Amino acid sequence: MESSEAADRLKLLGTVRERSRGLRPARGYSVFMLWSAVLIAAYVALFLFSFGGLFSVDTGEAGYTPMYLLLTPVLLFSGLAGGARERFGVRTTPSAWRWIGYGTGMAGFLVLAVLSLTSIAYPWWLNVVVPLILLVAGATGPLIALIGTKGEGSDRWEAVPLSTPVRVMTGVMGLPLGILLATSTARLAALISAVVVMVMCIVVLLCMRAPFGLTRVGHEWSPLHWCGFGASAAVGYAGALLISLGVWSTAAAIVTGILAVLIMAAVAFLPRRGH
Amino acid sequence: MAHPRHELDAAFLTPVRFSLMAALGRRTEVDFGTLRDLLEADDSSMSKAISHLEQAGYVKATKGYAGNRPRTWITATSKGTAAFARHVAALRAITDTEE
Numbered sequence: 001m002e003s004s005e006a007a008d009r010l011k012l013l014g015t016v017r018e019r020s021r022g023l024r025p026a027r028g029y030s031v032f033m034l035w036s037a038v039l040i041a042a043y044v045a046l047f048l049f050s051f052g053g054l055f056s057v058d059t060g061e062a063g064y065t066p067m068y069l070l071l072t073p074v075l076l077f078s079g080l081a082g083g084a085r086e087r088f089g090v091r092t093t094p095s096a097w098r099w100i101g102y103g104t105g106m107a108g109f110l111v112l113a114v115l116s117l118t119s120i121a122y123p124w125w126l127n128v129v130v131p132l133i134l135l136v137a138g139a140t141g142p143l144i145a146l147i148g149t150k151g152e153g154s155d156r157w158e159a160v161p162l163s164t165p166v167r168v169m170t171g172v173m174g175l176p177l178g179i180l181l182a183t184s185t186a187r188l189a190a191l192i193s194a195v196v197v198m199v200m201c202i203v204v205l206l207c208m209r210a211p212f213g214l215t216r217v218g219h220e221w222s223p224l225h226w227c228g229f230g231a232s233a234a235v236g237y238a239g240a241l242l243i244s245l246g247v248w249s250t251a252a253a254i255v256t257g258i259l260a261v262l263i264m265a266a267v268a269f270l271p272r273r274g275h
Numbered sequence: 276m277a278h279p280r281h282e283l284d285a286a287f288l289t290p291v292r293f294s295l296m297a298a299l300g301r302r303t304e305v306d307f308g309t310l311r312d313l314l315e316a317d318d319s320s321m322s323k324a325i326s327h328l329e330q331a332g333y334v335k336a337t338k339g340y341a342g343n344r345p346r347t348w349i350t351a352t353s354k355g356t357a358a359f360a361r362h363v364a365a366l367r368a369i370t371d372t373e374e
Contacts, residue, residue: 010363090303092303092304
């Protein structure tokens, strides 16, 4: 290769690098990844605090464990998240440090979960450390990206009306949690609903690529819908916590069950078509 | 001492393949359409470039869907990043040698 040709290639390198300077994940992607990290860390924290010996797992009035209330949003999220990531043209791949942090956190969670479920005692502060490791591992990258792109608003994650299959699926997304919550104080109904809900989740996960599947749903959702899902999951998580604390009643079960359903039913119709 | 041209990697000798590696940052996945528009290339030359670099192990193409439409994300592998860095160093050495 001649020197002039080499120089031309180096000039091309400079030009392409200058153009690709703006090639970075949209702020919406970073917000989504941050939200995901918070959801997972919250799930792990609540699971460990519910089953880690600090609270009783099975309370007087609620003959039902909160495990399914914690697990259901995470199962649904696993399908939704794939679809959400596919709407972004530029994404980041995790760094080695993130894999190490995440692996450490998940290994810690598994160990503590086994210890909890087999009633083997361990220092309570590990229930704080493990979720914190997961939160730091998952949230650091997106936070840095958000700070680095502060003030940039040209790539807003706009909300558009959902397609009909996705709208229907969104509207019923709160049903699993609603059923689990509403039946949590009746032992037999709770057992039956747990089985029904898990079967529902499995069927939905198997139909991921269908027009109503979780991948498509996650792809179409805007921050508004994700907030609704987060709120519905928070109702479920709060229910799980209250059951573990022994402050639960049939009235609370029914009210929170209806709330979990109504939240998703409401956001399914936003934004409205024609607006 | 060997001439630095021997350090050039044949995988990066075409402008499209060279530009593609230059555009891909560390740990960034970029979809096909975004890269094509950035490099002002056509679908055919982009596909061929990606295929060639993928066979060399320098990029990884991940297929997915954006709604109903298939979509491909491309990311540079660590092997590709290192190889491209050596290629650029060789280019600089060539320009330095013959000045």
